[in-house]
Structures are given as structure tokens and as C-alpha cells.
Amino acid sequence: MEQNLDKAVRPIRSEADYRAALAEIDELFAAEPGSTEADRLEVLCILVAEYERKTHPVAPPDPVEFLSFAMRAQGRTQADLAEVLGSRSRASEVLSRKRHLSADMIAKLSERWSLPRDLLSAPYAIATGARQAARRAFAAAVIVLAVATAGIGGVFWSYGRELPSMAEITHYTPPELARYDADGRLVEYRRFVPLSQIPPHVVKAFLAAEDQDYYAHAGYSLPAIMRAAMQNLAGVGSGRKPSGGSTITQQLAKNLVLTGEAPSLDRKIKELILASRLERALSKDRILELYLNQIYFGGHAFGIAAAAQQYFGKRPDELSIAEAAYLAALPKAPNHYRLDVADNRARAKERRDWVLRRMADDGLITVSAAHFAQAEPLTRH
Incomplete structure (x- = not known):
């Protein structure tokens, strides 16, 4: 020294x-x-x-994601955006990436809502109808081929009829929850928190850990499914838990509708059907909001607010990068990484540090931010 x-x-x-x-x-x-x-x-x-x-520059935020985030932060709606842009269809097309923000639109948003022009002017991809149709057609072709090869053609249509309609899910909000056992100990707790009150670094931690391409896919990721299938084939007979390659949307579908079903091909097909329906019915931000408030974090914690309180005695907006990375590590196997179990602490830190490395590799935080966060002790409040 x-x-x-x-x-x-x-x-x-x-x-x-x-x-x-x-x-x-x-x-x-x-x-x-x-x-x-x-x-x-x-x-x-x-x-x-x-x-x-x-x-090691961090890529500028996607303009549509930045605009959506700014609208939530300012309490604005799509109707407010339509008023600024002068057209409801124009606002809808911008938010759904069917058209770019023009120089005139950027000038209006900068002047009326005090948004930085440079963050709205960065180049970004437009999901044209042809591209979306081609991607979905390719995904459907691969899935149908796999189903046909397994000898269960038509199963998607059959299972789809048995699943609940989106009308039952569209207006769902994870309920407030506080349940105690006979001895007065808290056994289940949830407090809903809007996505607008969850800071970006917390959201980024979950995207890095669970679904790197969340804002790009249509509810399911064929590369992830194929990768999981290859891993499962390689691990046959090893006793290892099968990997599912599930996106955040699929995990939400499972947690909302398929909670009582054991892992199986049947459940995976249902997940794919429900995930596709969710993506058509809800915005990406709404799906992410439901996911963060619905999932189980171990102990008595359901949802991000309960988890932040249980492990760190904080609100989600008070979490550090290291704490957010730890919470993002939990959904994979909550009881395997819980801090209140002494045998878990070494692997909990290893998993947290893996999330931090993923965040840095994906350009969501700097290398030094990940380095400092890894040096932060992992302890409960």
C-alpha cells in the first residue's frame, strides 16, 4: 500500500x-x-x-425506449404524444416502431416536453410489417416443423382453445398480499410498484440476467429454445434440471396461468401460445411491469418491492447496482441463492457477479461500475 x-x-x-x-x-x-x-x-x-x-463507450439509449421511459416519468400517455405530434396514428406508429421520429417531431418533443434532442435523434431499427411478418412466419415454420416431427401436429390449435383469453389477463394487476402463519410469521408478501418507480439499473439487471433480447423478440426466442434443447440433449441421464430457454414473457405466462403444471413439452407449448397472445395484447413495458411484480424471490417475497424489502430493507428505487444484480439472480432458483441460508452465500455472490458481468458485456453499465459493484459485500440488512 x-x-x-x-x-x-x-x-x-x-x-x-x-x-x-x-x-x-x-x-x-x-x-x-x-x-x-x-x-x-x-x-x-x-x-x-x-x-x-x-x-468502452456505452451505447446511447434507443430513442423509442427513451421516449417511453420519459412519458412514464412525466405521467404522459399515448394521447398526450398524439397531441404533440398532431396525429393519433402517428403516435401509435412511433411507439410501435413503424415509423421514425422525424426532425420536426423531435423538435416538438424537445420544446414541449424538454427532452434532449440527441437522445431522440440516435439511429434505431424500424420493425417494418414485412420484417415482422417474415420473422413470425419463420418462427411459426420452425415450431410447426418441430411439432410435426414429434407426431403431434395440430396441438397448438388444440391447446390454444383450452387456454384463457387475453380479456382475463389484459386488466390483471398482481394483488397486494400479506399472509401470516398460525404463529404470526409473515409467509407471503407482495406490494405492487409501477414500472415508473423502478430505476433503469434495476430493470437492466433483470434484462441482462433473464432476457437480453426482450425488446426485440415477439414473446419467444427461437435461438434460446434451440440452445436449451441442445443443452438438454447433451445432459440426458445426468440428472440435471432441464433448461427451457424461456423469455420474460413466457415466464410471466407460466406464473399467471400455468403455476400448477410440472415442466413438460405440454407446458412449453402452452407458454409459447400464451406468450404470443400477451405480446399482441400488452405493451412490452406492461409485460415487464407485471413480471417484476409477479415473480417469486424466495422466502416470503413475491415481486420486486417485497424482495427489496426482505433482503435489503429498501424500496426498489433505493437499490444499488450490486443489490439489483443480486435480486435479478434470484428468479432462476430463489431457494438456491437466498442470503438467509448460510450455505447459499458463496453461490449467491457468484451468481450476482455473473449478472454484473453480463450487464457490462451488454453495455448496460461500464466495466468499472461492474468492478466496484462486485467489490460490494453481499449481506442482508
Whole structure:
């Protein structure tokens, strides 16, 4: 430590300098405020941040996602957007990615709603009708081929008739929940929190952990399904739990409708049908809101608000990046990673750090942010 303090702090010009600075930051991380070590730590952090800004840029947010987020934050609706853009169809087409924001639209939104022009002007993909139709047609062809090969042609239509209609799900909101056992101990708890009150870094943690392509797929991911099928074939006879390759939308469908069904091909087909219906009936943000408030986090916690309270004694908007990454690690196997079970702590930290690496790899946080978050102790409140 003293040897490090005697050395002058030099600019970071290479990846080797960068890695050395991160290693030294690790050593100085617990420095006492006001000390020489703390001053050196602050300078190193500034140099690392500047190097990352130049060499590890985080991609600008997608303009439609940014616009949707800003509308939620300001309490605005699609009708408000239509009023600014001068057309209901124009507002609908922008939000559904059927047309780009024009320079005139960007100017109006910037002036009326005080939104940064540069964040609305970044290039983004338009999901044209032809592209959507081609993607869905290809997905349907692959699924139908797989079903036909298994000798159960027509099963989608058969199962679809038995599933609830979207009218029963569209207006669903996860209920407030507080149930105690005979000894007065809390055994189930949920408090609904709107997506607008869940900070972006918390949402990003769940997308990195559970569904990297959430905003791009139509409810299911063929690459993920095929990858899971390959893993399951390779693991036959190993006793390993089968992987399902489920998207966030499929997980929501399972948690809303298929909670009592054991993993099987039947349930997977139902998931695909329900996920497709959910994507047509609800916006991506609404599906994500329902998912974050519905899923089980272990213990008595159902939903993100209950989980934040149970593990950290906080509201979702108070969670750090490290805490958000830990909560995002739980849905995969809640009782396997619970912090209140001593045997779980090592694997809970390993899983949390994996989520943080995924966030950095996906450009959702910087490498240094992931590094600092991994250094944060993983403890319950």
C-alpha cells in the first residue's frame, strides 16, 4: 500500500494501465475519507472513468425506449404524444416502431416536453410489417416443423382453445398480499410498484440476467429454445434440471396461468401460445411491469418491492447496482441463492457477479461500475 502511495498517479494510456489502475482501486477501496489513500482513490476513479468514456463507450439509449421511459416519468400517455405530434396514428406508429421520429417531431418533443434532442435523434431499427411478418412466419415454420416431427401436429390449435383469453389477463394487476402463519410469521408478501418507480439499473439487471433480447423478440426466442434443447440433449441421464430457454414473457405466462403444471413439452407449448397472445395484447413495458411484480424471490417475497424489502430493507428505487444484480439472480432458483441460508452465500455472490458481468458485456453499465459493484459485500440488512 505504501509503495503505491509513493508512486505518482499517471494518466491511463493503455489497457495494461487501465487494469493496473483497477487493481489499485481494489486495494484502496476501503480508504478512510479525507486520507491520502482516499485522495489517490478519487483521482484513480476519475482517470478510469475518462479512459472508459473513450474506449468502452456505452451505447446511447434507443430513442423509442427513451421516449417511453420519459412519458412514464412525466405521467404522459399515448394521447398526450398524439397531441404533440398532431396525429393519433402517428403516435401509435412511433411507439410501435413503424415509423421514425422525424426532425420536426423531435423538435416538438424537445420544446414541449424538454427532452434532449440527441437522445431522440440516435439511429434505431424500424420493425417494418414485412420484417415482422417474415420473422413470425419463420418462427411459426420452425415450431410447426418441430411439432410435426414429434407426431403431434395440430396441438397448438388444440391447446390454444383450452387456454384463457387475453380479456382475463389484459386488466390483471398482481394483488397486494400479506399472509401470516398460525404463529404470526409473515409467509407471503407482495406490494405492487409501477414500472415508473423502478430505476433503469434495476430493470437492466433483470434484462441482462433473464432476457437480453426482450425488446426485440415477439414473446419467444427461437435461438434460446434451440440452445436449451441442445443443452438438454447433451445432459440426458445426468440428472440435471432441464433448461427451457424461456423469455420474460413466457415466464410471466407460466406464473399467471400455468403455476400448477410440472415442466413438460405440454407446458412449453402452452407458454409459447400464451406468450404470443400477451405480446399482441400488452405493451412490452406492461409485460415487464407485471413480471417484476409477479415473480417469486424466495422466502416470503413475491415481486420486486417485497424482495427489496426482505433482503435489503429498501424500496426498489433505493437499490444499488450490486443489490439489483443480486435480486435479478434470484428468479432462476430463489431457494438456491437466498442470503438467509448460510450455505447459499458463496453461490449467491457468484451468481450476482455473473449478472454484473453480463450487464457490462451488454453495455448496460461500464466495466468499472461492474468492478466496484462486485467489490460490494453481499449481506442482508
